[in-house]
Amino acid sequence: MAGTGFFKDKIEQYRELDAADRRRFWIDGILNNALYILMAAFIIFTAVVNKNFLSPSSIANITMLTAVSLPMALGIGGCIVLTGTDLSAGRVFGLAAGMSAAFLQNRAASKLIFEHLPDTTIVWIIAVMLLVMASGAVVGVVNGFFVAKFSLHPFIVTLATQLITYGVILMFFQINGNGGGPISNVAQLFKDSVAGPAFKIAGWNVSIPWYVIFAVILVVLMWVIWNKTRFGKNMFAVGSNSEAARVSGVNVFMTTVLVHTLAGAMYGFAGFVEAARLGSVTAATGLNNECDAIAACVIGGVSFVGGTGNVGGIVLGVFVLRIIFVALNMLGINPNLQYIIKGAIILAACSLDMRKYLVKK
Numbered sequence: 001m002a003g004t005g006f007f008k009d010k011i012e013q014y015r016e017l018d019a020a021d022r023r024r025f026w027i028d029g030i031l032n033n034a035l036y037i038l039m040a041a042f043i044i045f046t047a048v049v050n051k052n053f054l055s056p057s058s059i060a061n062i063t064m065l066t067a068v069s070l071p072m073a074l075g076i077g078g079c080i081v082l083t084g085t086d087l088s089a090g091r092v093f094g095l096a097a098g099m100s101a102a103f104l105q106n107r108a109a110s111k112l113i114f115e116h117l118p119d120t121t122i123v124w125i126i127a128v129m130l131l132v133m134a135s136g137a138v139v140g141v142v143n144g145f146f147v148a149k150f151s152l153h154p155f156i157v158t159l160a161t162q163l164i165t166y167g168v169i170l171m172f173f174q175i176n177g178n179g180g181g182p183i184s185n186v187a188q189l190f191k192d193s194v195a196g197p198a199f200k201i202a203g204w205n206v207s208i209p210w211y212v213i214f215a216v217i218l219v220v221l222m223w224v225i226w227n228k229t230r231f232g233k234n235m236f237a238v239g240s241n242s243e244a245a246r247v248s249g250v251n252v253f254m255t256t257v258l259v260h261t262l263a264g265a266m267y268g269f270a271g272f273v274e275a276a277r278l279g280s281v282t283a284a285t286g287l288n289n290e291c292d293a294i295a296a297c298v299i300g301g302v303s304f305v306g307g308t309g310n311v312g313g314i315v316l317g318v319f320v321l322r323i324i325f326v327a328l329n330m331l332g333i334n335p336n337l338q339y340i341i342k343g344a345i346i347l348a349a350c351s352l353d354m355r356k357y358l359v360k361k
Contacts, residue, residue, distance in 0.1 A: 031352065031355065032352065032355075034348075034352060035299060035345075035348055035349055035352055036320075039320055039323075039324060042324065042327065043323055043324075043327060046327040046330060046331060049331065050330045050331065052330065053326075053327060053330055056201070056204035056205070056206055057204075057205075057206055058326065058330075060201070060204065060206040060208065061326065062319070062322050062323055062326050063208070063212060064208070064209060064211075064212060065322045065325075065326070066215075066315075066318050066319045066322045067209075067211055067212040067214075067215035067216075068211065068215075068270070068273060068274065068277065069270075069289075069292060069293065069296065069318050069321075069322065070215045070218065070219065070314075070315065070318055071215065071218055071266045071267070071269050071270035071273070072089055072093060072266060072267055072270045072289060072290070072293045073292075073293040073296045073297055073300075073314050073317070073318050074218060074219070074222045074266055074311065074314055075089065075262065075263035075264070075265070075266030075267055075270075075293075076089050076263055076290060076293045076294060076297060077297045077300075077302045077309055077311075077314045078226075078235060078259040078260075078262060078263055079154060079259060079260060079263055080294070080297050080298075080302045080303070080304060080309065081235055081236060081239040081259075081302060081306060081307060081308070081309050082154075082235065082238055082239045082256060082259055082306060083239055083304060083305065083306035083307075084147065084153075084154030084155075084158075085154050085155060085158065085290075085294060085304075086143065086154065086158045086260070086263055086290060087155065087158040087159050087162045087290055088139060088143065088158045088159075088161040088162040088165055088290075089158075089263070089267050089289065089290035089293060090162075090286040090287055090288055090289035090290040090291075091162050091165040091166045091169065091286060091287075092135075092136045092139050092165055092264055092267040092268065092271070092286075093267045093268075093270050093271040093274065093285070093286035093289050094165075094166075094169055094271065094281075094283070094284070094285040094286030094287070095132075095135065095136075095165055095168060095169050095172070095271065095286075096132035096133075096135060096136055096267065096268040096269075096270070096271025096272055096275075097271035097272070097274045097275040097278075097281045097285045097286060098169060098172055098173060098183055098271075098275075098281050098283070098285065099128070099131065099132050099135065099172070099271075100128055100129075100132055100186075100190075100271060100272045100275035100276070100281075101183040101184065101186050101275040101279075101280070101281040102172075102175075102183050103124075103128045103131070104120055104124070104125060104128055104186050104187050104190040104275070104276075105183070105184075105185050105186055105187060106120075106185045106186065106187050106188070120187040120189050120190060121189070122189070122193065125189065125190055125193055125194075128272070129269065129272050132268040132269075132271060132272050133265040133268035133269050133272070134265070134268070135268055136264035136265050136266070136267045136268025136269075136271070137261045137262075137264045137265040137268065138264070139161055139165060139264045139267075140260040140261040140262065140263050140264025140265065140267075141257060141260070141261050141264070142157075142161055143157050143158055143161055143260040143263075143264070144256050144257035144258070144259065144260030144261060145257055147256055147260065148252065148253040148256035148257055149253065169283050170283055173282075173283045180283060182280050182281060182282045183280070183281045183282075184279060184280035184281070185279075185280075186275060186276065186279050186280075190275075190276050191276050191279060193210065193276070194209075194210055194211055194214075194272070194273055194276035194277070195209050195210065195211060195273070195276045195277045196209060196210060197209060197210075198210045198212065198213050209277075211273045211276070211277065214269075214273070218266075218269070219311060219315055222311050223311040223312070225262075226310070226311055227310075227311075231255070231258060234250045234251070234255045235255055235259055236307050237250050237307070238250060238252050238255050238256065238307075239306035239307035239308075240306060240307030241307070271285075271286065274286075291342065291346065292321060292342070293318075294346065295317075295321055295342065295345055295346045295349060296314065296317035296318040296320075296321045297309070297314055297317055298317070298346065298349040298350055298353055299316075299317035299320055299321060299345070299349050300312075300313035300314045300315070300316050300317025300318070300320075301313035301317070302314060302317075303353050304350065304353065304354075305353070305354070321345070324341075324345070325338070328341065
């Protein structure tokens with residue numbers, strides 16, 4: 001009933017507009033939602049051209065790819081709410097993946113794992129997960145500290161930590177005579193515990209891996225943090241107007257540091273999942289992954305203007321972006337051309353986001 005009343009009010013308001021205002025109403029509505037309209041048209045086109053696009057296996061694949069990308073997008077979304085960004089995300093992801101693969105290898109198959117480490121068990125797997133999340137959080141602390149303490153732009157700070165982290169990755173891949181080669185032969189228990197099937201969907205003949213369940217748990221956890229905690233309220237307050245937040249008693253320094261710390265931990269978890277999913281990690285793992293995460297956040301309504309965004313929008317943005325990438329592959333689009341399309345999506349999303357801000361202003 002409440003929803004019906006809402007739409008009735010909107011209809012009445014529309015009827016009261018003159019011809020010029022009605023035209024502006026439709027133009028603004030189309031422009032504000034142009035990206036979604038174009039994506040919907042593209043998805044429909046792909047479904048018509050390739051009948052397998054909406055098959056159960058394809059939908060399951062898109063769901064799994066979404067689950068893999070969600071932790072990073074949820075982390076970087078908080079940085080964007082603060083009117084910033086995080087260019088170090090992809091390298092932190094790669095470092096976490098490399099550490100996870102190295103510390104959770106099959107001992108009999110690899111020389112890289114140190115002799116004093118215990119055999120791979122569930123307890124050890126959890127310990128490594130916490131270790132790589134803590135490593136990501138350390139990078140986040142550094143990012144947040146320099147942004148908050150010295151008022152440096154997040155672009156500059158995270159560009160610096162991106163380079164530093166990449167240097168650490170290159171040195172890590174040289175440890176114990178590995179020579180910079182891929183780290184592989186991860187323990188089967190590790191793969192089964194993270195990327196193994198959690199359950200099967202009857203009639204579809206597809207299995208949903210454990211990391212999809214983990215992604216759902218993370219979404220719920222982040223929704224609670226963003227919407228039901230003082231930290232979440234402070235984050236949006238700082239993103240909207242840091243000076244007003246400071247006058248209101250918000251600890252801007254601590255809030256900024258915590259947002260980046262949480263983001264780093266999310267990148268670490270995403271890398272942990274990637275190591276189990278792929279079973280082999282290289283020094284290039286995670287390269288440019290932050291671009292996809294940023295694009296997904298902006299598509300999902302997290303504004304670079306600051307103080308705007310929600311977890312549900314980020315989930316939708318990641319899902320839509322994954323659908324597009326899968327569709328491009330199914331249409332046989334040149335992989336090199338896909339980078340151009342990704343860049344165009346980011347540019348269009350940011351432009352439409354800024355337009356909405358300027359209209360409101």
